[in-house]
Amino acid sequence: MKRAEKQPHDSARFDLPPDEVRRIGYLAADAIASHRESLTSRPVFGKVGTAAGLFSGPAPEEGVPFEETLAFVREHILPFPMGNSHPRFYGFINATADPVGVAADGLAAAMNPNCWGGDHAAVHVEKQVIGWLASAVGFPLEAEGILVSGGSMANFTALAAARRAQTPGNVREDGLGGPDRPRLTVYASDQVHACVDKAVDLLGIGTAQLRKLPADEKFRIRLEDLESVVARDRAAGFTPAIVIGNAGTVNTGAVDPLDALADFCARERLWFHVDGAYGAMAVLSPRLAPLFSGMARADSIAADPHKWLYVPYEAGATLVREPGRLGNTFRRFPEYLASDAESPFPGPAWFAERGVELSRGFKALKVWMGWKTHGRRGYAASIENDVRLARFLSDAVDGRPEFERLADTVLSIVNFRYRPAGRSLPDADLDAVNRRIVNRLVGDGSFFLAPTVLKGRTALRVCIVNFRTREKDLLALLDEAARIGEEISSASAG
Amino acid sequence: MKRAEKQPHDSARFDLPPDEVRRIGYLAADAIASHRESLTSRPVFGKVGTAAGLFSGPAPEEGVPFEETLAFVREHILPFPMGNSHPRFYGFINATADPVGVAADGLAAAMNPNCWGGDHAAVHVEKQVIGWLASAVGFPLEAEGILVSGGSMANFTALAAARRAQTPGNVREDGLGGPDRPRLTVYASDQVHACVDKAVDLLGIGTAQLRKLPADEKFRIRLEDLESVVARDRAAGFTPAIVIGNAGTVNTGAVDPLDALADFCARERLWFHVDGAYGAMAVLSPRLAPLFSGMARADSIAADPHKWLYVPYEAGATLVREPGRLGNTFRRFPEYLASDAESPFPGPAWFAERGVELSRGFKALKVWMGWKTHGRRGYAASIENDVRLARFLSDAVDGRPEFERLADTVLSIVNFRYRPAGRSLPDADLDAVNRRIVNRLVGDGSFFLAPTVLKGRTALRVCIVNFRTREKDLLALLDEAARIGEEISSASAG
Numbered sequence: 001m002k003r004a005e006k007q008p009h010d011s012a013r014f015d016l017p018p019d020e021v022r023r024i025g026y027l028a029a030d031a032i033a034s035h036r037e038s039l040t041s042r043p044v045f046g047k048v049g050t051a052a053g054l055f056s057g058p059a060p061e062e063g064v065p066f067e068e069t070l071a072f073v074r075e076h077i078l079p080f081p082m083g084n085s086h087p088r089f090y091g092f093i094n095a096t097a098d099p100v101g102v103a104a105d106g107l108a109a110a111m112n113p114n115c116w117g118g119d120h121a122a123v124h125v126e127k128q129v130i131g132w133l134a135s136a137v138g139f140p141l142e143a144e145g146i147l148v149s150g151g152s153m154a155n156f157t158a159l160a161a162a163r164r165a166q167t168p169g170n171v172r173e174d175g176l177g178g179p180d181r182p183r184l185t186v187y188a189s190d191q192v193h194a195c196v197d198k199a200v201d202l203l204g205i206g207t208a209q210l211r212k213l214p215a216d217e218k219f220r221i222r223l224e225d226l227e228s229v230v231a232r233d234r235a236a237g238f239t240p241a242i243v244i245g246n247a248g249t250v251n252t253g254a255v256d257p258l259d260a261l262a263d264f265c266a267r268e269r270l271w272f273h274v275d276g277a278y279g280a281m282a283v284l285s286p287r288l289a290p291l292f293s294g295m296a297r298a299d300s301i302a303a304d305p306h307k308w309l310y311v312p313y314e315a316g317a318t319l320v321r322e323p324g325r326l327g328n329t330f331r332r333f334p335e336y337l338a339s340d341a342e343s344p345f346p347g348p349a350w351f352a353e354r355g356v357e358l359s360r361g362f363k364a365l366k367v368w369m370g371w372k373t374h375g376r377r378g379y380a381a382s383i384e385n386d387v388r389l390a391r392f393l394s395d396a397v398d399g400r401p402e403f404e405r406l407a408d409t410v411l412s413i414v415n416f417r418y419r420p421a422g423r424s425l426p427d428a429d430l431d432a433v434n435r436r437i438v439n440r441l442v443g444d445g446s447f448f449l450a451p452t453v454l455k456g457r458t459a460l461r462v463c464i465v466n467f468r469t470r471e472k473d474l475l476a477l478l479d480e481a482a483r484i485g486e487e488i489s490s491a492s493a494g
Numbered sequence: 495m496k497r498a499e500k501q502p503h504d505s506a507r508f509d510l511p512p513d514e515v516r517r518i519g520y521l522a523a524d525a526i527a528s529h530r531e532s533l534t535s536r537p538v539f540g541k542v543g544t545a546a547g548l549f550s551g552p553a554p555e556e557g558v559p560f561e562e563t564l565a566f567v568r569e570h571i572l573p574f575p576m577g578n579s580h581p582r583f584y585g586f587i588n589a590t591a592d593p594v595g596v597a598a599d600g601l602a603a604a605m606n607p608n609c610w611g612g613d614h615a616a617v618h619v620e621k622q623v624i625g626w627l628a629s630a631v632g633f634p635l636e637a638e639g640i641l642v643s644g645g646s647m648a649n650f651t652a653l654a655a656a657r658r659a660q661t662p663g664n665v666r667e668d669g670l671g672g673p674d675r676p677r678l679t680v681y682a683s684d685q686v687h688a689c690v691d692k693a694v695d696l697l698g699i700g701t702a703q704l705r706k707l708p709a710d711e712k713f714r715i716r717l718e719d720l721e722s723v724v725a726r727d728r729a730a731g732f733t734p735a736i737v738i739g740n741a742g743t744v745n746t747g748a749v750d751p752l753d754a755l756a757d758f759c760a761r762e763r764l765w766f767h768v769d770g771a772y773g774a775m776a777v778l779s780p781r782l783a784p785l786f787s788g789m790a791r792a793d794s795i796a797a798d799p800h801k802w803l804y805v806p807y808e809a810g811a812t813l814v815r816e817p818g819r820l821g822n823t824f825r826r827f828p829e830y831l832a833s834d835a836e837s838p839f840p841g842p843a844w845f846a847e848r849g850v851e852l853s854r855g856f857k858a859l860k861v862w863m864g865w866k867t868h869g870r871r872g873y874a875a876s877i878e879n880d881v882r883l884a885r886f887l888s889d890a891v892d893g894r895p896e897f898e899r900l901a902d903t904v905l906s907i908v909n910f911r912y913r914p915a916g917r918s919l920p921d922a923d924l925d926a927v928n929r930r931i932v933n934r935l936v937g938d939g940s941f942f943l944a945p946t947v948l949k950g951r952t953a954l955r956v957c958i959v960n961f962r963t964r965e966k967d968l969l970a971l972l973d974e975a976a977r978i979g980e981e982i983s984s985a986s987a988g
Binding site for chain 1: 540559586595626645
């Protein structure tokens with residue numbers, strides 16, 4: 001890297017002429033294309049490791065030319081990605097980014113609107129995208145929503161609306177503290193995402209009031225347990241308020257009995273929230289939609305475009321059936337946003353009234369451009385392909401004696417474990433072996449997956465939200481896991 | 495627009511070869527450069543108006559080529575921006591985006607890491623950026639922080655940490671509801687940002703427990719009022735918990751007496767939070783830094799890179815002095831993130847433990863690339879230029895009899911109003927005239943500013959976080975406001 005050149009320190013450094021803006025854009029596009037090209041020749045997961053010192057210096061006093069900054073990015077940052085654009089990345093629920101969404105994020109940053117409200121184009125685009133998402137999940141035309149950073153904020157935002165709707169008095173002003181305030185209770189299976197714990201905590205309800213009911217053998221909530229726990233809570237003076245149904249759990253992809261939950265919530269006057277951060281967008285496939293029967297009856301739904309619509313981070317969505325619920329929860333106009341009847345800038349939607357944030361970026365553009373370019377059919381085909389690949393892997397696991405499947409394959413997640421052929425090992429030993437398999441696979445950079453724990457047993461968990469994965473990538477995983485598993489268990493047996 | 499062509503609906507539509515990724519990137523860069531070029535030949539604020547119907551259709555069933563999607567964006571979206579890249583945009587605190595940050599956002603989207611943790615480069619970059627920000631505000635080396643979407647989440651995140659630290663027992667598990675729970679109280683001036691109301695509401699404290707103390711004539715909190723209200727609350731059985739000092743209010747840019755607040759909070763064992771979403775980054779200028787004396791003694795600070803570091807939306811920051819406070823507030827490991835001592839993917843920081851979100855985009859790259867390219871001196875020069883322009887406008891206002899300044903000009907915000915020369919009008923009439931001036935200026939697209947209300951009086955509020963604004967743009971505003979003001983008051987007088 002050449003030494004920093006002296007630069008003028010004035011606003012010209014920021015206010016570049018259009019040609020220079022274009023030139024920088026081309027340089028970035030070149031870097032992006034090279035990154036894409038070289039991905040498969042590197043480890044799936046970029047470990048910075050001993051190079052951490054490159055990122056330890058103090059803030060630079062003097063600037064350098066853009067080319068120098070970009071050269072560092074190309075050499076030391078782009079080659080060490082999270083890995084989720086690699087065909088052999090199966091971790092968490094981290095999708096591979098659609099290049100259309102990447103271009104859209106650049107355009108959105110250039111336009112740089114603040115999407116709190118107003119009549120500028122970005123607000124119209126977001127309103128349209130919310131309409132598309134709401135319609136896709138079967139919500140009525142008048143349903144409202146907002147794009148947020150992801151599943152955590154999508155669930156938080158919906159649960160805030162639920163808290164507002166279900167708390168006696170005005171919880172916004174009165175809070176939950178003090179002698180006469182209700183003790184709200186919230187219900188979900190033990191497979192519910194940890195972000196719900198965070199939301200229940202942050203909203204002042206407290207996680208001790210989140211009833212996590214042990215899931216059934218298919219990792220779904222048990223209705224009879226829910227009924228009895230709600231009754232017990234009512235008798236004990238709690239205020240049962242919210243039920244959360246999963247539309248694709250993060251562990252296994254299980255879908256709770258949403259129709260039955262909707263019936264129960266209607267009967268008991270509970271807010272029915274569906275966490276569909278992972279699964280909800282699969283309704284775009286007519287083949288998969290029946291799995292989510294009852295979701296359309298929810299009061300609110302969390303869905304993540306940055307999962308199964310493959311847009312780059314960040315884009316989650318909160319959708320709420322009844323208009324006005326989000327406004328009742330979040331509306332608060334500061335004086336400097338004061339407007340009047342003659343105001344020349346009314347707009348189609350006031351997103352600052354629908355969520356936590358006032359300043360909000362243009363997340364909607366990537367969803368909008370992706371949907372325009374791929375259409376519903378494009379998304380459906382790609383989601384179906386992920387599900388098909390998961391079933392392919394699931395069948396392959398079932399066909400090999402050295403593997404044991406640990407959960408039904410419902411969407412695009414497969415859980416299984418290695419089990420040395422011809423030997424019967426206790427679960428604790430199998431857990432250790434399978435953890436070591438994961439650590440070896442990830443450590444040598446050939447695959448990325450993370451283990452999970454299902455009914456106390458460690459599982460190799462493969463999640464496919466990745467249009468670059470092929471059948472051969474999955475077979476290679478099984479071959480390699482078996483090889484390592486055999487090596488480990490032979491060594492420990494010897 | 496040509497008709498949609500039939501497209502194959504398979505993963506090839508998503509998994510583009512590198513050359514195609516580059517081509518799309520160039521097309522986007524061209525659109526971005528044209529957007530930049532044509533900005534000043536259009537109205538400042540893009541009103542969609544009667545073209546809203548373009549954004550009302552249902553979700554497309556079939557896709558179209560990327561070029562067709564982009565053509566619509568170029569024709570119907572890019573020409574209708576929020577306006578904040580225009581030299582004559584003075585609204586809210588919406589900065590003009592640095593082109594370096596725009597390129598960085600494209601690179602971040604392409605890399606698409608999930609910045610919850612791990613040893614990939616993005617996490618190192620974010621850790622370094624947090625260190626730079628913490629060091630800039632004078633926090634000790636071991637201070638922690640996290641990038642969030644903006645000021646609302648930055649304040650929310652810090653106040654969540656404050657609530658955790660200040661509530662007896664374990665507020666995460668126990669919540670705030672029920673007979674034995676404390677009633678926390680929070681203190682700020684009435685100039686505090688509305689996002690603090692939202693945070694106090696959402697955290698279950700309730701806005702009735704947010705004591706907004708009337709500001710002094712310089713729009714700063716009055717220490718003597720704070721002392722007496724805290725004492726009264728203690729006597730009444732409340733639990734005083736948090737004081738919020740402003741480092742640049744949104745209305746006027748006023749800075750509270752931070753040193754005195756730090757002393758008071760230390761004495762009373764209150765959490766001292768500073769909302770520096772707008773102002774805090776001005777400490778990068780040695781000339782402006784003395785304004786913020788005492789900020790470094792805060793327990794937590796909110797600061798927004800998407801304001802005075804000019805990065806595109808979204809990037810806010812929560813900084814917390816004492817390490818572990820954020821972890822105590824947010825740590826919660828789901829099973830599928832379970833790790834072990836042999837895990838091959840430890841990392842420098844676990845950002846999912848420091849905030850609400852688990853999935854998190856790579857916001858740090860734009861801050862990092864901007865800082866590398868401009869250096870501290872580049873930012874200081876540009877911030878100082880904004881402040882210089884505000885003082886220039888302030889002096890020009892003072893030099894014209896038809897205008898009256900309504901607040902001190904501390905940072906880069908100027909508040910004033912039109913007042914017809916030689917006539918004495920009551921405040922209500924002046925409010926109406928000034929609101930109509932704003933509506934006319936904004937309505938005809940020549941400027942963008944939003945009015946605010948200061949001590950009950952409507953102010954024309956000009957905020958400059960804009961490296962494209964020049965002195966002539968400000969003089970043009972005064973000329974035009976005076977012309978419209980004269981027209982309106984003559985008409986109503988006649």
